[in-house]
Amino acid sequence: MEPTSLDQLRDGCWDVHKRIDDMDVNGVAASMCFGNSIGFDGQTFHKAPDKTLSLRHMQAYNDWHHDEWCMAYPGRFIPLAIMPTWDMDATVAEIHRCAKKGFRVVSMNENPTVQGLPSIHNDYWNPMFKALMDNDMTIALHIGSGNPAPHASMETPIEAWISTMPLSVAQGVADWLQLEELHQYPDMRIIVSEGSIGWVPYLMERADFSNWRHKAWTRSRFQDIKPSELMKRHFAHCFLWDPYGLKNLAEVGEDNVTYEVDYPHSDALWPDAAELLWEQVKNLSDEQIDKVTHLNAIRWLRHDALFEHNRREDMTVGACHARAAAKQVDTAPKSSGGSVPTTETRPVTSGDVMEMFKAHAEKRAKEVEVA
Template sequence: MEMNDLILVSVDDHVIEPPTLFDRHLPAKYRDQAPRMHTTKNGTEGQDSWIYDGKVLPNIALNAVVGRPPEEYGVEPAAYSQIRKGAWDIASRIEDMNVNGVLGSICFPTFPQFAGVLFIGSKDPAAAKAIVSAYNDWHIHEWAGYAPGRMIPLAIMPLWDIDACVAEAKRVAALGVRTITFPDVPAAKGLPSIHSGYWDPLWAVCEDHRIVVSIHIGSGMSAPHVSSESPIDSWIVTMPMSIANATSDWLFSPIFKKFPNLKVALSEGGIGWIPYFLERADFTYKHHSAWTNANFGELLPSELFFKNFITCFIDDAFGLANTRFLNDNMITWECDYPHSDTVWPNCPEALWKTIQHLPENDIHKITHLNAMREFSYDPFAILGRENCTVGALRAQALHVDTAPRAGLGGANPARADGKPVTSGDVMKMFA
C-alpha cells in the first residue's frame, strides 16, 4: 500500500456560512428576523459581520486561515475577501478537498457556534426554530447536496425546546442526516445537564435512527485560558484534551444504560491522551465505586467507552503508535479545514508518516471504514471506490492553486516587540 492508495474521510471540518444562507429555506414571515450579513468599512478594509437579534457577531471566520503562511495562523479574518474561497463556497470546497486527497467531510457550523448555541435565548423562539430548520435545510440540500457522495450532512438542534429537538431530529433523519452537533457540556450553556433525563427523548430518536451525537471541543465548555498573560501556545496545546472533562461526564452518566446503542463522537478531541484517561477511569471505578455508587454493570468504564465513543484525531503519532490501547474500530481521522490546525493541502503526507506502520486493514478502518460505518456513509456506491483514493482525487485537482497567500488582512495578534503572544492578545480579537 502507498500513500496515494489512502481513502480519507474527515469527521471534523468547518463551514464559514455564506451570506446567502437564509435566502431560500426560511419562510417569508421570518425573513426579517433571520441572521443577515452587514458590511462596514474599517479604515480601507471592509468588515463583514452577521447581525442577529439586534446583536453584531463580529467574527465570521473563527480562525479560517487555511492557505495562509504559518506566520499568519493567528490572524482572525474579518471579511470574506480575507478567507480562502473553499471555506464558504461549496464548489471551491470540493476542489480543495480533491487537491488534499480528501473524499468525505463533516462540516460544523461557525457563526451559530459549533453546536448551534447562538440561537438559545432568542427573542422569538418560533422564529428561532424556523431559522434552525432553515440552516439545516441549507446544509443538507445546498452544502452537502451539491456533490453527492462527498459530504456527510450534520444538523443543529433547537436546544431550548426538547420537543422541538425531537421533531427536528426526526425531520432531518428522514432527509438522510446521521449526525447532529450537540454541546459537550450543555449545562455550561444554561441547559439541563446530561444527567437530568431531559434529553432522553432526543437520545431515543438518535438511537432509533443511528444518529451520532457529535460533541465538538469548545461547543459547551471552552478550554480555559489560565491567565491573560499566559502564552497562547499553552492554550493551543491543551485545547483538544479539554474535552476530557466532558468525556468523563458522559461516560459516567446514565445515558448509555438507557440507550446502549447511542454513539458519541469526540470531535477534534485527539486520541493520544485516551489510554491514560481510560486507565484512570477503570481505577476510579474499581477503587471508589463502593462509596460513589457508580455502576457499569458487567462492564468496565473503558469497555463502555470502546463500545459507544467514536474518537477523532488530526495529527496524533503517539495515538497511532498505541492503538493496542484503543479500539481501532472506533478511531477516525479529521482534517479541520479551514482552521489553523489543518495541514491542508498536505494531509495525506502528514498522515502517511504516522500511520504507514499499521496493517493495511487497520489503516483502512481508521482512514475511512470506521467513519463510513458509524455515520452511515457510502460514497463508493455513488462514486466507485477506484475514484475515491488520494491519487484519484488529486488527479482531478491539478489546476487548483495551493500556494500560500499572505497579507490578506484581518486582526493580527502578533507582537512587534517579539514577546510571546498571550491569551489576552488573542481574546481581545473576540471581545
C-alpha cells in the same frame, strides 16, 4: 491573523464547489462540515432572543446544509444537523424531520449547562436520546463547545492554551461516560471531534481505577462492566496529528479511531493531509489503515452514501489529486489582511487574543444597533 470578511478566506470556506477542489487537493474523499458562523453547537440560534424565529432559521440552515451544500456532491459530504435543544418537543420533531431528509449525525454541546440548559444527566434529555436511537443517529461533540481549555493567565503565551485544547476534551468525555443512557442503549454512538487520541488510554485506565477503588460508596452504574468497555462500545475519537496515539492504537481501539482534517483552521494539515497522514500510519497494517482513514468513519457516521454515489477508484488520494491537478487548484497561502492580536514583537498572549475577540464582538454589536 483573524479574518473578518469572506474575501479574507479561501473560497472553499463558503463556496461548495471550491470546497470540493480543496478537498481534492488534500486527498479527502468525504467531509463532515461544522458551521463556524453558527457555532459548532448552533449557539447562534441558542442566543437569539426570539426562539420562534430562531427555530425557523435553524430549520432553514439544516435544509440548506443538506440540500444545497451536501447534495451538491452526494456522498462527498456527511450531513450534520443542528438541534433546537432549548425546546425538547421541537428537538424531537427536528430529529425526525432531519432523519427523513437523510441526516445520520447531529451536533450538540457536550456540556449544555453553559447554554443555560440541564446537564446531560437530567431527564430533560430522555426524549432526545430516544428519538436519536429510534433513527439510528450519531451524536457529534465538538472540542471547545462546552468545556474549553482554561487559560492559565492573560499573560501566558497563547501556545500554552493551544497545546492543551485536545486535553480539555477529556473532561467532557468523562462526563458522557457516566451517562445512564449508555447502559440503556447499547447501540448509542458518540463521536468526539478534534479531541485527538493520545490521552484516551489513560482516561480509560483512570476511569477503571476510580471505579475499582470507589464504586463501593459512589453507587456507580459500573458494577458488572468497566468504564473502558463502555468507552470502546460507544465512543469514536478523531485525530489529525497524533503519532503517539497511533503508536498506542491497540489501547485506544482500532475500531474507535478516525482521521480528520480541521480545514480551514490553522491546525489543519492542508494541503498536505494525505502525505502527513501517511507519515503517521505507514507502520500500521493495511486493515488498520483502512479503518482509521475511512472505514471507521463510514460505520460510526452511517455514511454508506460515499460509495453509493461515488466509485471507490474515484475516491482514492491519487484520484483526488489528479482532479485537483487537472483544475490547477491554487494552493498558495492567502494573505487575509484581517486582525492581529498585537503589533508588539513579544509572544502573543491569551489576553491579546481575548481582547481581539472582544473588540470584534463589540464592533458587531454596534453594527447590529445601527442596522
